Each structure stands twice: as structure tokens, then as C-alpha cells.
Amino acid sequence: AVGGARVVSTWDFGVGANAAAWRVLGAGGSALDAVEAGARWAESDLCNPTVGRCGNPDRDGVLTLDASIMDGDGRCGAVAALEDIAHPVSVARAVMEKTPHVMLVGAGAQQFAVAQGFEKTPLLTDEARQAWREWLETSEYNPQINAERMQRPGDKSNHDTLGILALDAGGKLAGACTTSGMAWKMHGRVGDSPIVGAGLYVDNEVGAATASGVGEEMIRNAASFLVVELMRQGRSPADACREAIERVLRKRPEASRQLQVCFLALSRDGEVGAFALHEGFVYAVHDGGAGPHDRLRDAGS
Ligand code: SD4
Numbered sequence: 001a002v003g004g005a006r007v008v009s010t011w012d013f014g015v016g017a018n019a020a021a022w023r024v025l026g027a028g029g030s031a032l033d034a035v036e037a038g039a040r041w042a043e044s045d046l047c048n049p050t051v052g053r054c055g056n057p058d059r060d061g062v063l064t065l066d067a068s069i070m071d072g073d074g075r076c077g078a079v080a081a082l083e084d085i086a087h088p089v090s091v092a093r094a095v096m097e098k099t100p101h102v103m104l105v106g107a108g109a110q111q112f113a114v115a116q117g118f119e120k121t122p123l124l125t126d127e128a129r130q131a132w133r134e135w136l137e138t139s140e141y142n143p144q145i146n147a148e149r150m151q152r153p154g155d156k157s158n159h160d161t162l163g164i165l166a167l168d169a170g171g172k173l174a175g176a177c178t179t180s181g182m183a184w185k186m187h188g189r190v191g192d193s194p195i196v197g198a199g200l201y202v203d204n205e206v207g208a209a210t211a212s213g214v215g216e217e218m219i220r221n222a223a224s225f226l227v228v229e230l231m232r233q234g235r236s237p238a239d240a241c242r243e244a245i246e247r248v249l250r251k252r253p254e255a256s257r258q259l260q261v262c263f264l265a266l267s268r269d270g271e272v273g274a275f276a277l278h279e280g281f282v283y284a285v286h287d288g289g290a291g292p293h294d295r296l297r298d299a300g301s
């Protein structure tokens with residue numbers, strides 16, 4: 001491994017994202033460049049109906065994308081409800097690096113992206129449009145637990161997020177999140193993924209955390225911030241994730257039966273931990289070491 005560098009990502013498709021990130025980290029690149037590369041890989045993965053191109057649309061048939069990026073020094077950028085731009089994570093990075101702001105949304109985010117040279121291009125695929133038409137027959141909004149793992153274009157109830165956290169050889173942390181949010185959401189709905197502290201939080205002094213699942217619960221609990229703060233108080237990444245899940249459960253025990261919430265954390269010394277409300281959450285770890293390069297691990301629940 002390159003000086004303890006490692007990268008961790010949510011869900012099965014984290015394996016591919018980690019491989020893209022490792023091309024950066026393994027060559028001595030920064031954690032920030034690595035997480036952007038991993039997120040870009042997921043955004044262009046045509047088999048994934050839940051992130052970037054090929055994502056499922058909202059209830060009005062519009063595909064809107066959310067993304068954030070953060071480094072361990074507290075620099076961050078985000079976009080929400082962005083339409084027709086293929087790489088929201090890179091727009092989020094441009095918000096971070098080229099504006100005095102942290103977050104741009106909707107038409108303003110798109111206007112900024114185009115001004116920065118990002119191409120405007122329709123992202124809704126025929127499969128996603130067809131899945132939406134079929135959904136319209138019932139128009140029921142029931143996010144399914146672990147729908148992320150179905151991963152087939154056209155799945156009806158899919159939602160998904162790539163959350164990716166990296167530690168580079170220089171000991172710096174960074175993270176990114178990218179998603180099309182919950183399929184069939186209300187137009188204009190924003191989840192946790194672009195909200196710093198909810199879907200993502202990174203602090204070089206402590207560690208980093210990201211989340212997947214029903215974003216409303218992460219926002220209610222400032223959940224990724226909570227996980228990092230619990231690590232600051234001495235919890236291991238796994239214990240911090242477990243305690244944050246307990247908080248979610250305590251606050252809304254009834255609702256928690258039907259929805260999934262998942263946390264993934266990486267400490268500044270490279271320890272990885274995860275926990276989820278319901279079983280089925282998997283994450284991928286890549287440290288370039290010997291043996292299976294990418295281990296898909298089951299989080300506890
Ligand atoms: C959201 N947290 O928009 C995202 C969805 C998700 O795996 O993570 N799905 O609420």
C-alpha cells in the first residue's frame with residue numbers, strides 16, 4: 001500500500017469507484033482527486049440506475065442530481081437538483097474552488113456548470129423513462145430497503161448513492177457523494193448527499209463519514225457530522241456508525257422499520273467501519289495491499 005492510503009465506498013458499485021480512485025491514490029495522488037475520480041466513475045456507469053447518467057427521474061419524469069465533495073481542511077462544495085450535466089461531483093468541486101459559496105442549486109447550478117465549460121446533455125435514458133412510465137401506473141412512493149443492490153437499468157424502486165472516502169499517502173482525507181436521490185421523489189426534493197454534515201463530513205483531525213439510504217433521516221440527525229464527532233470523542237468508526245444508527249432509531253422508531261439508513265466511516269489512521277439500520281448494506285475497501293484488492297464487506301445492522 002502507498003503509505004497507508006486507502007479508499008472506501010458504499011454498495012457493490014463501490015468496487016468500481018474504488019478502482020478508479022486507486023488509480024489516483026496508488027500513484028501518490030491526493031485524496032481529493034481520488035474521490036472525485038471515483039465519483040465520476042459511478043456517474044458515468046450506465047448500469048447504475050441511481051447515480052448520474054441513467055438515473056431514475058423524479059415523479060415528474062425529470063432526472064435531478066445531487067453531489068458534494070469535501071476535504072479534511074473544511075473546504076467543500078455541493079450542487080443540488082442539477083439537470084443535464086453528466087458530472088455533478090466535478091461541478092461541486094468547481095463550486096468549492098471557484099466561487100465564494102458552498103452550494104448551488106437547480107438552474108443556477110446548471111448556469112454555473114455551463115459557464116465553467118461543462119456540457120449540457122440529456123441524461124435520462126430510455127430505460128429510466130420507461131421505468132418512470134411504469135411507476136406512474138401506481139405512483140406509490142415506497143423506497144425499498146437496499147434497492148441499491150438491484151442495480152439493473154429500469155428497476156422501479158431504485159435509489160442510490162455513491163459515498164466515497166479516501167485517505168492519501170500524505171495522511172489527508174477527502175470524501176464525495178453523488179446521487180440521483182430517491183427515484184420518484186417530488187420535483188425539487190433534495191436529499192442528504194449534497195448537504196455537508198448530513199451525507200458527508202470530513203475532518204483531517206478525526207476522520208470522515210458518509211451516508212446512504214433515506215436522506216431525510218440523515219438530514220434530521222446531521223448524521224455524517226454526528227459520526228465524525230463521535231469518533232472525535234474516541235469511538236471507533238464502527239462504534240460511531242452504530243451509535244448514529246441508534247440515534248436515528250430512537251428518534252423515529254416507527255418509520256425506521258421501513259427505511260434503510262447506512263453509515264460508512266474512515267478514521268484518520270485508516271480504520272474503516274460501517275453500520276446500517278437494516279441488513280444488506282455492503283461497502284468496498286481498497287488499500288492496494290496484497291490479497292483480494294477489493295473486499296466487499298457486509299456492515300452490521
Ligand atoms: C438520498 N441518500 O437522496 C440519498 C439516496 C441514497 O442509496 O442514498 N440511496 O436520500
